[in-house]
Amino acid sequence: xxxxxxxxxxxxxxxxxxxxxxxxxxxxxxxxxxxxxxxxxxxxxxxxxxxxxxxxxxxxxxxxxxxxxxxxxxxxxxxxxxxxxxxxxxxxxxxxxxxxxxxxxxxxxxxxxxxxxxxxxxxx
Numbered sequence: 001x002x003x004x005x006x007x008x009x010x011x012x013x014x015x016x017x018x019x020x021x022x023x024x025x026x027x028x029x030x031x032x033x034x035x036x037x038x039x040x041x042x043x044x045x046x047x048x049x050x051x052x053x054x055x056x057x058x059x060x061x062x063x064x065x066x067x068x069x070x071x072x073x074x075x076x077x078x079x080x081x082x083x084x085x086x087x088x089x090x091x092x093x094x095x096x097x098x099x100x101x102x103x104x105x106x107x108x109x110x111x112x113x114x115x116x117x118x119x120x121x122x123x124x
C-alpha cells in the first residue's frame with residue numbers, strides 16, 4: 001500500500017542519505033532529499049505535503065546548516081523537525097530553542113531513529 005507520507009531528508013553525506021531513504025522506503029514512506037539547508041528550504045516551500053524534516057546540523061555553506069533551516073521553517077510551520085549531528089556543539093535544549101523537536105547524535109541506531117520518526121508521524 002502506497003503511503004502519502006513524505007519526509008524531507010537533508011544531509012551533505014550522500015551515503016547517509018541513501019541509507020535513510022532506503023530505510024524509510026521499506027516503511028512505505030516517500031522521501032525528498034537536499035544537500036544543505038538552503039536547498040532544503042526551497043524543497044519544503046515547493047512541497048506542502050512534507051510531514052517531517054530530518055536534517056543534519058552541520059552542512060557547508062553560509063546559512064545552509066540545519067539550525068538556520070530549522071529557524072526559517074519554524075517561522076512559518078509547526079512541522080516536526082528531527083536534527084542529527086556528529087558533534088556535541090548543540091544541546092537538546094538549545095535545539096529546542098531553535099525550534100527542533102529532538103536532536104539525535106551520530107552515530108545513531110537506525111531502528112531507534114525509525115521509531116522516533118514514527119512517533120512524530122503518528123501525531124502529524
